Structure formats: C-alpha cells, structure tokens
Amino acid sequence: MKRIYFxxxxxxxxxxxxxxxxGQWLKSWGNASSIHQSGREPKTIIRxxxxxxxxxxxxxxxxxxxxxxxxxxxxFAIKGIFFQNNKSTAIxxxxxxxxTVEHPSVLETFEFLKRQGADVEYIDVNKFGEIDLEKFxxxxxxxxxxxxxxxxxxxxxxVFPIRKMAKIAHEKGAxxxxxxxxxxxxxxxxxxxxxxxxxxFSGHKFYALKGVGVLYVRTGVRLENLIHGGGQERNRRAGxxxxxxxx
Numbered sequence: 001m002k003r004i005y006f007x008x009x010x011x012x013x014x015x016x017x018x019x020x021x022x023g024q025w026l027k028s029w030g031n032a033s034s035i036h037q038s039g040r041e042p043k044t045i046i047r048x049x050x051x052x053x054x055x056x057x058x059x060x061x062x063x064x065x066x067x068x069x070x071x072x073x074x075x076f077a078i079k080g081i082f083f084q085n086n087k088s089t090a091i092x093x094x095x096x097x098x099x100t101v102e103h104p105s106v107l108e109t110f111e112f113l114k115r116q117g118a119d120v121e122y123i124d125v126n127k128f129g130e131i132d133l134e135k136f137x138x139x140x141x142x143x144x145x146x147x148x149x150x151x152x153x154x155x156x157x158x159v160f161p162i163r164k165m166a167k168i169a170h171e172k173g174a175x176x177x178x179x180x181x182x183x184x185x186x187x188x189x190x191x192x193x194x195x196x197x198x199x200x201f202s203g204h205k206f207y208a209l210k211g212v213g214v215l216y217v218r219t220g221v222r223l224e225n226l227i228h229g230g231g232q233e234r235n236r237r238a239g240x241x242x243x244x245x246x247x
Contacts, residue, residue: 008205009154009182015207025247032241033232042243049246053214057199058190065215065233066246070181070202071105072226073215076237077177077198078109080223081146082118087224093145093174099123099131099160102150106179110148123149129158137168144174151194152183159187166195175221181205181213197221203245212245 005013025045030038032046046066054061067073078096085093098110100122110120121139125131131149140147147169152159166176177198183189185206191199198221203212217223217236229238 008186011204011210012185012207014209018208021247022244025244028243032243033230042241045243045247046241056189057184057201057216058192059216060219062234063216063219065217065237066241067213067215067237068211068242069213070103070179070200070205071213073200073202073213074103074105074177074179075109076215076223076226077200077217078106078113078146078148079226081175081177081198082113082116083224084222085145086116093143095119095121095141095144097121097123097136097139097144097147097169097174099125099149101125101129101153101155102148103154103179103181106148106150123147129153129156131160131165133161133164133168136165140169140172140174142172144169144172146175146177148177148179150179150182151199152180152187154182159183162196163194166197170195191216209245212242 028041028045030042032039032042050061050064054064067076085091096110096113096118098106098120114120123131123136123139147165149160149162149165151162162178169176175197178194178196180189180199181202182205184201197218199216201214204210223236225236227238232238232241
C-alpha cells in the first residue's frame with residue numbers, strides 16, 4: 001500500500017544520501033579529540049560538517065555549536081544566558097520575554113528559570129497566531145536580558161517577524177533567541193540577516209539523523225555551559241562528538 005507522509009514537523013525521513021554514506025562514516029570510529037591517527041578522520045568529518053552547516057545558514061563556522069538536538073539547543077541558549085547573568089552578585093538584568101506558543105523545550109525552560117528567581121513575562125498572540133509588535137515593544141524593558149520567539153510555528157505555520165523583533169530587543173539592550181527548528185528545510189534562511197544572537201536547530205527536522213542539533217551563538221555572546229567536562233566545541237559543550245549524526 002502506498003503511504004503519503006504528512007508529518008514532517010514531527011520528523012523527516014532520512015535522506016537517501018545519508019543512508020548510502022553512513023557505512024563509510026561509521027568506519028571513522030575514532031575519538032575526534034584524540035591527537036593520534038584514529039582521531040584525524042572524525043575531526044575532518046566534523047570540521048566539514050560545521051563548514052557546510054555554517055554556509056547553509058550564512059554564519060561563521062566558529063558560531064556553530066553541535067548539540068544533541070533542538071531541545072538541548074533551546075535549553076543551552078536560555079539557561080546559558082540566565083546563569084551567565086547570575087555569575088555577578090548584582091544582577092542587572094533579570095527580566096525575560098517569551099511567546100506563549102513556543103515548543104515545550106522553551107516554555108518549560110522558562111518555567112525552570114522562574115523557579116530560580118527570574119522575572120518571566122509572556123508575549124501573547126492573537127487568534128491568527130500573530131504578535132502585536134507595538135505591544136511587544138512596550139513589554140521590552142531596560143532590564144530585559146533575553147527575548148525568545150520561534151521563527152516558524154509547528155502547528156499554525158505562522159512565520160514571525162523575527163528581524164523586527166530582534167531590532168526592538170537590541171534597542172533596549174536585550175539579547176534575542178529564536179527557535180528555528182521548524183524553519184530550516186522549509187524556507188529560505190539567512191541567520192545573519194535575521195540579526196538574532198542565538199538560534200536553535202534540530203537535525204531530524206530536515207532529513208538528518210536523530211540525536212543531533214545546532215546552537216548558533218553570535219560572536220561576542222557569552223553563555224554559561226549547560227554540560228561541563230571536556231573541551232569539545234571550543235570548551236562550550238562537553239562530550240565526545242556524535243560523529244555519524246553530525247556528518
């Protein structure tokens with residue numbers, strides 16, 4: 001029986017080229033952090049993947065951090081800013097804004113921040129799933145640390161005016177994060193033009209394997225690590241790299 005698959009927002013089929021090349025990638029079984037020969041091929045594979053992905057979204061290679069998926073990327077962006085701000089005894093910015101229609105990995109992370117003492121405020125949408133930009137501008141304050149709004153909604157398909165929202169946030173001195181998981185692979189995407197500070201992606205939403213994601217972090221933005229340990233990802237995300245899924 002012929003089946004037509006309509007649930008690409010949940011996950012996508014694995015691209016045929018990945019199925020074809022996975023066996024070859026798996027032969028590079030070494031640890032990319034190793035300084036001996038077995039680590040060279042995995043390191044090269046990861047380096048090439050980083051360049052390809054950064055070219056795809058139009059950012060610098062050093063701004064790309066590989067993660068275990070979209071949920072980790074969202075947690076890393078939001079908690080990373082919160083805990084970085086809390087390193088100082090005098091917290092200058094403790095106000096956070098997030099839309100009401102975000103993925104649970106964003107909304108639940110902000111609920112966690114509220115339990116840590118953060119002042120979290122929600123950005124409402126109308127019956128069409130749209131944000132009132134004038135009302136949003138009034139919500140951004142001088143003590144706003146971070147605004148988080150997804151680029152494309154997984155249920156309605158609405159695409160938010162992220163560039164305009166990021167500009168408003170920056171004018172008040174706030175950072176801007178967008179969950180772009182549902183956008184990549186479905187629309188033209190240039191992160192540099194969006195002018196966001198942080199952006200989250202998930203591999204299995206655009207024909208890659210599950211268990212891999214990306215967090216884009218604009219040069220100059222500092223995050224407290226979510227996972228501590230080794231020096232992988234330029235000391236920003238510890239753990240031996242998932243070479244196959246990254247490839």
